[in-house]
Amino acid sequence: MITYSNKIKEIAKRLLKECRAEMVIGFRKGSIPMMNEPCFVRTDEQADDLVWDSHCGINLANYLTSRDEKIAIVAKGCDSRNIVNHIVENKINREQLYIIGVPCQGMVDKRKILAQTEGEVLQITETENGQITVKSANGEKTFSKSDVIQQNCSVCIQPNPVLYDEMVADPVQGQTDIDQFADVRALEAMSTEEKRAYFDELLAPCIRCYACRNACPLCYCPTCFVDESKPQWLGKSQDIMDIKTFHFLRAYHCAGRCTDCGACERACPVGINMRILTKKLNKDCLDLYDWQAGMSIDKRPALDVYQTNDPEKFIK
Amino acid sequence: MKNLLELMGVEPDRIHFSWISSAESTKFVQVVNEIAEKVKALGPNRHFVKQEAKVA
Numbered sequence: 001m002i003t004y005s006n007k008i009k010e011i012a013k014r015l016l017k018e019c020r021a022e023m024v025i026g027f028r029k030g031s032i033p034m035m036n037e038p039c040f041v042r043t044d045e046q047a048d049d050l051v052w053d054s055h056c057g058i059n060l061a062n063y064l065t066s067r068d069e070k071i072a073i074v075a076k077g078c079d080s081r082n083i084v085n086h087i088v089e090n091k092i093n094r095e096q097l098y099i100i101g102v103p104c105q106g107m108v109d110k111r112k113i114l115a116q117t118e119g120e121v122l123q124i125t126e127t128e129n130g131q132i133t134v135k136s137a138n139g140e141k142t143f144s145k146s147d148v149i150q151q152n153c154s155v156c157i158q159p160n161p162v163l164y165d166e167m168v169a170d171p172v173q174g175q176t177d178i179d180q181f182a183d184v185r186a187l188e189a190m191s192t193e194e195k196r197a198y199f200d201e202l203l204a205p206c207i208r209c210y211a212c213r214n215a216c217p218l219c220y221c222p223t224c225f226v227d228e229s230k231p232q233w234l235g236k237s238q239d240i241m242d243i244k245t246f247h248f249l250r251a252y253h254c255a256g257r258c259t260d261c262g263a264c265e266r267a268c269p270v271g272i273n274m275r276i277l278t279k280k281l282n283k284d285c286l287d288l289y290d291w292q293a294g295m296s297i298d299k300r301p302a303l304d305v306y307q308t309n310d311p312e313k314f315i316k
Numbered sequence: 317m318k319n320l321l322e323l324m325g326v327e328p329d330r331i332h333f334s335w336i337s338s339a340e341s342t343k344f345v346q347v348v349n350e351i352a353e354k355v356k357a358l359g360p361n362r363h364f365v366k367q368e369a370k371v372a
Contacts, residue, residue, distance in 0.1 A: 187323060196325025196363055241366040248324060280323050316334040316347055 001126060004052040004102060007168040008074055011100055012047040021072035021098050025060050026050045033124045034110040038063060050074075052168075054126055057107035057150060059263040061085070061217040064092045071097055076104035078261035080161035081294025082217040085257055088297060091220060101164030103172040106145070106153035107262070108132065111271055113148050117141060152262035152275060155180045162295055181283045183276060199244060205270040206243045208236070212274055215267035218254050225249060251277035256285045256303040259294045326364060329354040 012024040024041040028049040031037075036055045040063075041047050052074070060073055061082035071092075075083055083099060086092045114121065119137030126132045130145040146154075155178050160171040179185075187198065210226065213219045225233045226246055234249070235242040251274070258278040265275050285291045288311045291302035322328050332354075334347045 184323075192322075192325055192327050195323060199324050235366060237366075239366050241364060244324065244364075248320065251320065277320065277323075280320055284319050314333050316332065316350075 001053045001128070004168050005050065008050050008052055008100060008102070009047050011166060011168065012041055012050055012072065013044055015072045015098060016042070016044060016047065020070065022069040024050070024072040024074070024100075025063050026074040026100075027052065027056045027058070027060075030055075033121050034108065034113065052102060054106070054108040054132070054145065055110070055124075057262060057266050058215065059217045059261045062215065062263070064097075065217075065220040066091055067096070069096070072100060073097060074100045074102060075161050075164065076102045077156065077158040077160055077162070078104075078259045080163050081158060081259040082261060084163055084294040084297050085218065085259070088294075088299075088301065089257075094297065098166075099161065099164045101161035101167040103161075103167065103169055104153075104156075104159045105130075105172055106149040106156065106159070107266075108145065108148050109150040109266075113143065116143070116148075150262050150266065151273070152260050152265070154178075155182075156260075157292075158259075158295075163297065181279060184280050184283050187276065187280075200240060202272060202276070203243050203247055203274075204240065206247070206272055207270060208238065208243065208246065209269060211267040211269060212264035212272075213250060215263040216254070217261070217263065218257050219250075225253075247274055247277060250274075251281060254278050255281045256289075256291060256301050257293050258282055327358050329358055330361065 008026060012026065015021045015024060022042065024047065026039060026041060027036040028039040029036060029051055034055045036051065036053070036058070038058055038060055039046070039049060041050060056076070059079055059082055060075065061079050064071065064073065064083065064086050073079075073083065080099065080101060083097065087094050113124075113134055117134050117136045121134055121136050123135040124132065126145065132143045132145050132148065134141050134143065157174060157178070157180060159174050161167070187195065190198065210224070213224060213226070234245055258281065260275060260279060260282060262275065265271075265273055268274070282292070285293070285302050289302035293301065321331055332347075332351045336344050336347060
């Protein structure tokens with residue numbers, strides 16, 4: 001991880017010096033452990049702040065929307081897929097970008113660590129062989145990284161960037177024999193009542209803070225449907241129906257675009273796994289249209305094209 | 317759309333899609349009757365309804 005960080009710093013400095021980019025978007029250490037924050041590097045000194053470790057889960061593609069300058073961006077697999085999305089949706093030009101690709105080994109889910117640690121987490125360190133040591137107010141504890149990884153990372157199919165100008169390291173081995181949609185299938189198998197109860201329970205803690213929307217690189221509308229008041233599409237209350245409608249519609253806006261980067265779940269202050277909704281749509285897109293979002297800048301999205309063999313079983 | 321609604325617990329028979337030309341009056345009647353029958357069998361939708369705010 002140190003080697004990644006050093007390489008990123010080196011590349012950032014070189015790009016700024018050569019004027020290949022006016023700004024480098026990357027991560028720096030946050031004010032508390034496990035919370036790296038995005039940073040916008042414009043000078044040589046700022047480039048020294050750049051880091052890379054297992055807490056860089058935020059999707060940096062979110063910061064590219066409608067920018068004018070030349071930007072270098074640090075991108076792991078899912079970020080790069082969202083950058084592809086942005087290019088396909090004309091939110092940024094490929095020519096403006098210099099993509100610093102990072103082969104990703106998964107991001108740590110801070111909730112998993114916090115749940116198993118007593119006292120405040122003071123420091124967290126990791127070794128190259130996947131051991132994570134947490135120093136808390138009550139002592140020290142070591143985890144194996146694979147046990148505390150984000151759920152979406154554990155079923156990730158694209159750890160390496162799909163689009164890049166330069167890689168900081170050799171590509172990592174991707175997972176091949178995993179069932180991406182096991183949780184969706186389990187839910188599909190439930191009865192109507194069970195499904196309803198599942199979502200009642202899942203979404204009950206939602207406080208409608210819209211952090212999931214804000215963290216999502218797909219959500220770039222100038223005015224989101226939830227904020228509009230004329231017409232008001234959606235009630236603003238804590239009623240379970242309003243909450244369900246919000247999550248349902250938000251997921252729908254991501255249909256055929258979601259890369260399952262996990263930014264929404266990561267940002268949620270109450271830890272709702274709203275990814276189950278977007279995952280269902282991802283699964284349908286894969287089953288019906290053989291489509292996965294953000295894999296190539298040459299293909300049009302599934303819901304953007306008409307083909308005579310499009311499935312139409314649902315139409316009478 | 318139908319798939320996700322079903323996933324969230326809306327009964328499959330409550331949602332129907334159809335493409336009917338303005339010239340296809342018979343098909344229209346047939347589809348509407350069919351839908352009405354299926355929805356009647358399910359009864360009123362009491363689950364996906366927003367309760368009125370309680371005013372003290």
